[in-house]
Amino acid sequence: MRFRSKGKPRGQILAREQRRITLMIVGVGLLVMILIMSGKSAWFTQLFSDPATAQKKTQPVSEALMGNTELRPDEVEFVPTESPAAANDYASMIDRAGAAQMEATLPENTNGVNNVPYNLTRTIRDDVLGVLSTESDAWFGTLRMAQKITSEQRSRIPEGQFALFMDAPQSCRGKAFTIQGRLRRLVKAPLPKSAETYGVRAAYDAWISTRDSGNQLLHVVALSADSGLPLREELGSNGPDVELAGYFFKREGYAAKGVDGQGDLALAPLILAGRLRYLPPRSLVTRADEVDVGGNYRRHWSPAADLAIPDVRQHLPGHQNASIDFTASASII
Numbered sequence: 001m002r003f004r005s006k007g008k009p010r011g012q013i014l015a016r017e018q019r020r021i022t023l024m025i026v027g028v029g030l031l032v033m034i035l036i037m038s039g040k041s042a043w044f045t046q047l048f049s050d051p052a053t054a055q056k057k058t059q060p061v062s063e064a065l066m067g068n069t070e071l072r073p074d075e076v077e078f079v080p081t082e083s084p085a086a087a088n089d090y091a092s093m094i095d096r097a098g099a100a101q102m103e104a105t106l107p108e109n110t111n112g113v114n115n116v117p118y119n120l121t122r123t124i125r126d127d128v129l130g131v132l133s134t135e136s137d138a139w140f141g142t143l144r145m146a147q148k149i150t151s152e153q154r155s156r157i158p159e160g161q162f163a164l165f166m167d168a169p170q171s172c173r174g175k176a177f178t179i180q181g182r183l184r185r186l187v188k189a190p191l192p193k194s195a196e197t198y199g200v201r202a203a204y205d206a207w208i209s210t211r212d213s214g215n216q217l218l219h220v221v222a223l224s225a226d227s228g229l230p231l232r233e234e235l236g237s238n239g240p241d242v243e244l245a246g247y248f249f250k251r252e253g254y255a256a257k258g259v260d261g262q263g264d265l266a267l268a269p270l271i272l273a274g275r276l277r278y279l280p281p282r283s284l285v286t287r288a289d290e291v292d293v294g295g296n297y298r299r300h301w302s303p304a305a306d307l308a309i310p311d312v313r314q315h316l317p318g319h320q321n322a323s324i325d326f327t328a329s330a331s332i333i
Contacts, residue, residue, distance in 0.1 A: 129253045130251075138249075
C-alpha cells in the first residue's frame with residue numbers, strides 16, 4: 001500500500017518564501033526613500049535609535065526670536081545663493097589702497113570748506129586735559145587744513161557759537177568756523193620734536209573771549225599771528241580784538257585759577273586755526289547810548305567785558321611756554 005503526501009514539494013515552498021521576502025525588502029526600501037524625500041523621517045530615526053544618544057534638534061533662530069516661521073504679508077524671505085566662502089573671496093578682491101584713498105578724501109560741507117576726515121576725528125576725546133598722544137595725527141592734520149583756508153572761503157564760513165561748542169562738541173568736531181573776540185593771552189607755543197615731520201615748525205597759543213562766552217574763554221592754537229599782536233601772558237581787558245578761521249577740535253580740559261585762587265578744573269573749546277589776525281576796533285552806538293539827561297553824553301559799546309583770566313599756564317607740562325601736552329590723560333569729572 002502506498003501513501004501520498006498532500007503537501008506541496010519543498011522546492012515550491014522555498015521559492016514562494018523568497019518572493020515574499022524580496023517584496024518585503026523592496027517595500028521597506030521604497031517607504032524609506034519616500035520618507036527621506038518628504039523630509040519627515042524624524043520618527044523613523046527615533047524608531048531605530050537610542051533616545052539617550054539621539055541628537056537633540058536645535059530650534060531655529062527665527063523660531064526662537066519670532067515664535068514661528070510663517071511670513072507676514074509684508075515680509076520677504078531671502079535665501080543665500082552662495083556659500084560663505086564666496087564672501088571671503090570677495091573680501092580678498094577689495095582694493096585696500098583705493099579704499100584708504102576714498103576714506104582720506106575730504107568731504108565738502110555746505111559752505112564749500114573741507115571738513116576734517118573722520119579717520120582723524122575718531123581718535124579725539126573730549127573733557128581730558130590737553131591733547132593726548134593718540135590725537136597727535138588729528139591735531140597736526142587739522143592745523144595743516146586750517147592753514148589752507150582761503151580768504152574767499154572765510155567769507156562763507158559760519159561764525160562759531162560758544163554754547164554750541166560746549167553743549168554739542170560731537171556735532172561741531174572737524175567743521176570750520178570763524179571766531180571774533182578779545183585777545184586775553186598770546187604766547188609762542190613750543191612744539192614736540194615730531195612736529196617737523198608734519199611740516200609744522202611754530203605755533204601760537206592764544207586765549208580769547210567772545211561776545212557770547214560770558215566769563216569763559218576759548219583756547220586757540222594758530223600756526224601764525226599778525227606781527228602787531230602783543231605776546232604777553234596776560235593782556236586783561238585792554239587786549240586787541242582778533243579774528244580767525246579754523247576748525248573746532250574738541251572740548252578741552254585745563255587747570256584754571258579758580259574763584260578762590262586755589263586752582264580748579266575747567267573746560268574750554270579748542271580751536272585750531274591757520275592765522276590769528278588783528279581786528280581793528282569797532283564801536284557800536286545805539287540811540288539809547290546817545291540819549292542822556294544832559295543831552296551830551298555818548299557811550300561806546302565794547303564787544304568784550306572785563307573777565308577774570310584763568311591761570312592757563314598750568315594746563316600742560318612746560319606751562320611756562322604754554323606748550324601742548326601729548327601725554328596728558330586725566331579726565332574731567
